[in-house]
Amino acid sequence: MKIDVKRVAKLASLPLSEAEEEKYSKQLSKILDYIEQLNEVDTLDVEPTFNVTGLSNAMREDQVGDCTIPQEEAISNAPVKKDGFIVTKGVFNE
């Protein structure tokens, strides 16, 4: 099965060199072929499984908890910060 690696890479925001495109194109096609085998099973009357826990309606009350972390910690991984904000390249001047 053929795969449009360029498009997939773009959607995943991954920069690929031409050599990599070539390489991953082959690998991904092989993976798809492998998965393709599942189509041999007749699943016409089987409900799709999206979740394997068997749970449903796992909800919580609307009460504030103690999960909140301090500002310094929240932004500690950001390479650039200013006045408690995380700074990123301007999104409107790309």
Place this chain on the structure above:
Amino acid sequence: MKYETVIGIEVHVELNTKTKMFCRCSADYFGKEPNTHTCPVCLGLPGSLPIINEEAIKKCIQIGLALGCTISSKSLFERKNYFYPDLPKGYQISQYRWPLCIKGELKLDSGKVIRVNRAHQEEDTAKLTHQGGESLIDFNRSSVPLVEVVTEPDFSSSEEVREYAQKLQQIFRYLGVSNADMERGDMRLEANVSVRPEGQTELPPYRVELKNINSFRFMVAAIEYEVKRQIEAHEKGEKLSQETRGWNEDKKETYLQRSKEEAHDYRYFPEPDLPELKNMDQIKVDLPELPSKKTERFVSDYELNKQQVGILVESIEMADYFEKVVEAGKQNNVTPVQIANYIVNKKVDLSVDPKQIINDIQDKTSNLISDDAEFEKLAKQAIEENQKSADDFRAGKENAIQALIGGVMRLSKGKADAAQTVKILRKLLE
């Protein structure tokens, strides 16, 4: 050639729950220090797991029911994948194939029905502030519960859009699910606008998305500008394309924000970290009497005109207040019409005791004519109609004035103060 406008509307409304959609951080973020209302879940840190806020689900169901939607028995969250700095996980937890509420409608005053395609639950993104070539990120808003209400492309004018948006805002406030304040961003409008030759039934092959517009007025202006721009492009034979535009209030024109040459591919897939929602149609939620029902009832029960009722039902607080005053007026024979007139004309403050309103209205009814000129006119008329008593009085018959007083009372329908009447009659008869 004549053209017609085709508009569909997406409204995002932030719910006023105490906590965020998938974590226990406080959702009361407005005006707070940046990045002080976050945790590993709403920052999208690896290994963190979301848990659904039940109150948000109930509020989404309330919105759905208020719009006449069917509540889906089974509902699932999905991941909407895209990259943007306001999105910490690289996807937004939203709904796509299994929205909570489907197929409703909202009726405009003209009777035109706007079909609602869906009302689904999702999470808000972080807030970006654009400043001197860079963008500042505040994750306090990240994952605050958001409901998106999507219509079919049923609008044909900016006025219809305004009415719909205002009605929707009123419903959100009646339900008490959100402040729905546009300037604060509690409620956000997006319009998909295109034009087609009049009479064409199929949808145009493009649409322009108007986004990030934070008032009804600007949205109306943006739509009107956009319709004109598109018709001009059509006339010149230019091809219009799929794009996102914003509104520049200074220049009074829309401007290109993003062109969407390639179709969006969000690669939606069911959120594996959230078990499905089942039997959602069995969840009991309370619905207040909604504006449309209340309007009908006020018009028929109280015999008020639609315009007055429009003002009285603007907010649920106002409507409740009016009915309290009506109740208070029952023992005193003050009619709902009198009360409605009084409240609407005087723009009564809702903190005033309803009994006080009734007193004021009664005073006003028994209220003595205060306009001297009018008083004098009535007195003169009474004299003219009873020249004999006037002559008798002038001739010294003090008692003759009683007949004239009676005349003024009759002419003023009892609104003349007796003492004042005597004074004025004496002055005129001297």
